[in-house]
Amino acid sequence: MSEPRILLDPTGERRPARRARAPRLPDLKGRTIGLLDISKARGDVFLDRLEQRLGEAGAKVERFRKPTFTRVAPVDLRQEIATRCDAVIEALAD
Amino acid sequence: MRGLPDGILAFVKRDCPTCTLVAPVLAELAARGVPLTVYTQDDPDFPPGVSARVDDRALERSWRLGIEAVPTLVRVESGKELERIVGWVREEWEAFTGQPGLGRGLPAYRPGCGSRSVEPGVAEQLAVRFGAARLRARRIELAEQEDAWESAWERGWSDGLPVVPPTPGRVLAMLEGTRRAPDEVVGVIPPDLVECSVEKVAINAVLAGCKPEYLPVVLAAVEAACRDAFCMHGLLATTWFSGPMIVVNGPVRRAIGMNAGVNALGQGNRANATIGRALQLVIRNVGGGKPGGVDRATLGQPGKYTFCFAEDEEGSPWEPLSVERGFAPGVSTVTLFAAGGVQGILDQLSRTPESLAASFAACLRTVTHPKFPVATDAFLVVSPEHARVFREAGWSKARLRQELAGRLLLDGKEIVRGAGGIAEGFPESFAGAQLPKFRAGGLQIVHAGGRAGLFSAIIPGWPASGPLGSDPVSVEVRA
Numbered sequence: 001m002s003e004p005r006i007l008l009d010p011t012g013e014r015r016p017a018r019r020a021r022a023p024r025l026p027d028l029k030g031r032t033i034g035l036l037d038i039s040k041a042r043g044d045v046f047l048d049r050l051e052q053r054l055g056e057a058g059a060k061v062e063r064f065r066k067p068t069f070t071r072v073a074p075v076d077l078r079q080e081i082a083t084r085c086d087a088v089i090e091a092l093a094d
Numbered sequence: 095m096r097g098l099p100d101g102i103l104a105f106v107k108r109d110c111p112t113c114t115l116v117a118p119v120l121a122e123l124a125a126r127g128v129p130l131t132v133y134t135q136d137d138p139d140f141p142p143g144v145s146a147r148v149d150d151r152a153l154e155r156s157w158r159l160g161i162e163a164v165p166t167l168v169r170v171e172s173g174k175e176l177e178r179i180v181g182w183v184r185e186e187w188e189a190f191t192g193q194p195g196l197g198r199g200l201p202a203y204r205p206g207c208g209s210r211s212v213e214p215g216v217a218e219q220l221a222v223r224f225g226a227a228r229l230r231a232r233r234i235e236l237a238e239q240e241d242a243w244e245s246a247w248e249r250g251w252s253d254g255l256p257v258v259p260p261t262p263g264r265v266l267a268m269l270e271g272t273r274r275a276p277d278e279v280v281g282v283i284p285p286d287l288v289e290c291s292v293e294k295v296a297i298n299a300v301l302a303g304c305k306p307e308y309l310p311v312v313l314a315a316v317e318a319a320c321r322d323a324f325c326m327h328g329l330l331a332t333t334w335f336s337g338p339m340i341v342v343n344g345p346v347r348r349a350i351g352m353n354a355g356v357n358a359l360g361q362g363n364r365a366n367a368t369i370g371r372a373l374q375l376v377i378r379n380v381g382g383g384k385p386g387g388v389d390r391a392t393l394g395q396p397g398k399y400t401f402c403f404a405e406d407e408e409g410s411p412w413e414p415l416s417v418e419r420g421f422a423p424g425v426s427t428v429t430l431f432a433a434g435g436v437q438g439i440l441d442q443l444s445r446t447p448e449s450l451a452a453s454f455a456a457c458l459r460t461v462t463h464p465k466f467p468v469a470t471d472a473f474l475v476v477s478p479e480h481a482r483v484f485r486e487a488g489w490s491k492a493r494l495r496q497e498l499a500g501r502l503l504l505d506g507k508e509i510v511r512g513a514g515g516i517a518e519g520f521p522e523s524f525a526g527a528q529l530p531k532f533r534a535g536g537l538q539i540v541h542a543g544g545r546a547g548l549f550s551a552i553i554p555g556w557p558a559s560g561p562l563g564s565d566p567v568s569v570e571v572r573a
Contacts, residue, residue, distance in 0.1 A: 009232035012288030068562040070328030
């Protein structure tokens with residue numbers, strides 16, 4: 001048998017869309033910053049400290065929490081963060 | 095290719111003695127005005143005396159109609175096949191054509207010969223020539239000097255071991271293993287959340303080295319991996335060791351020659367080895383889940399190349415896993431589990447079920463960490479020599495599980511931080527509690543292995559077991 005010359009692509013053949021980054025915030029004063037806890041141990045320790053620092057810089061902080069770290073954040077939660085916040089910080093942990 | 099002409103279609107080849115024998119009958123039918131079209135596979139001048147002759151040396155019509163032997167008569171009405179007969183049986187031909195007195199002087203019966211379209215080597219070529227159009231995957235043409243094996247590796251399609259180049263011929267042959275349409279969606283594969291068709295699964299099954307008859311098992315495994323309860327995305331992304339393990343139950347195990355006996359969890363059986371690998375390759379290639387990318391395992395484990403075995407149901411003292419999980423006996427299933435590496439249990443002296451259960455419990459306590467309750471599920475694979483102890487004592491699986499649960503209540507004082515001189519552990523507030531090692535339904539028990547060896551195995555799960563992480567998922571294997 002001669003060597004095969006055509007192969008079928010086993011991949012998802014995905015072509016990711018390129019999107020521009022959201023504009024960076026010039027400063028934190030009066031901005032609403034979301035803090036997303038992914039529900040891993042001690043993530044709250046890190047986020048508590050961030051909340052304190054952001055408060056000192058004049059930002060308003062909103063806290064959010066994923067139901068479990070093992071799954072991506074539910075659409076509703078992402079939507080809520082996007083509508084209520086100017087920026088978001090997602091905390092890993094362990 | 096145009097549609098089928100109405101009337102009677104005859105498929106013949108001169109090389110076939112039965113076709114030569116019935117050539118005068120075909121001429122007679124044409125002469126009597128029967129609407130007959132003859133497709134001739136080797137000689138366009140055969141049979142003589144028939145004007146409506148079609149040259150089918152390219153075998154396209156024969157292939158499309160799935161002709162297996164010649165002569166074959168096919169009745170077509172409004173472009174659709176109604177019925178067919180094969181070979182020469184005078185009475186059948188007379189009834190089929192509505193013409194009495196056919197082939198006087200010929201023997202009443204002669205079997206046909208094989209159709210040229212099913213000759214070895216030819217069938218595969220025809221499938222590629224005429225069947226490849228139904229495939230949707232991107233076709234990649236290799237340069238003349240490009241090596242197919244190396245090229246598959248360089249394109250990132252491999253887990254590190256050689257893969258079988260997925261040529262259209264091999265993929266079409268693989269698709270023969272299922273009745274499901276190539277474009278049917280099997281599931282949405284994490285992490286890229288790409289819809290995965292039966293065809294894409296088949297391509298990856300080719301890469302993995304599967305035979306077509308394994309494909310239904312691979313499809314069921316992919317389906318199970320995509321269920322939300324299995325949490326494949328998180329399982330892939332975790333820093334922990336786990337990957338998907340497949341346990342196969344039911345008649346399909348024997349039908350495709352799976353191993354549930356000697357070295358059941360090890361290497362050497364093609365079905366066990368390639369089915370598990372095919373699932374991993376689907377996640378890698380279709381879902382885009384690769385080590386160092388979304389797969390963040392600190393160490394991983396060798397079962398992430400492939401981890402698939404069959405339960406030894408015939409030799410088991412207990413009901414199969416599939417039946418325990420709600421499927422009828424005789425139904426083939428896959429059960430997926432978020433598995434870490436295999437941990438052996440040695441007990442060569444226990445002759446009573448109580449003693450052996452105590453051994454199992456002592457070893458099971460170490461899953462993840464001896465001080466960790468509830469978090470991690472496990473599979474206990476009981477080997478035949480250990481199972482014999484329970485069979486002879488009349489212990490059901492439920493009895494064994496109950497006994498293990500009783501011995502696996504962890505004392506809070508022993509699991510809190512600092513206990514045993516070990517910093518790891520639970521907060522001090524748990525000191526007064528008693529906690530089960532496994533959550534309800536968190537310990538599965540199956541039977542497999544060779545007949546010699548007083549060893550069993552623990553396959554620990556993922557510390558994120560249960561609703562917040564991964565639950566075992568069972569799916570029926572469909573043809």
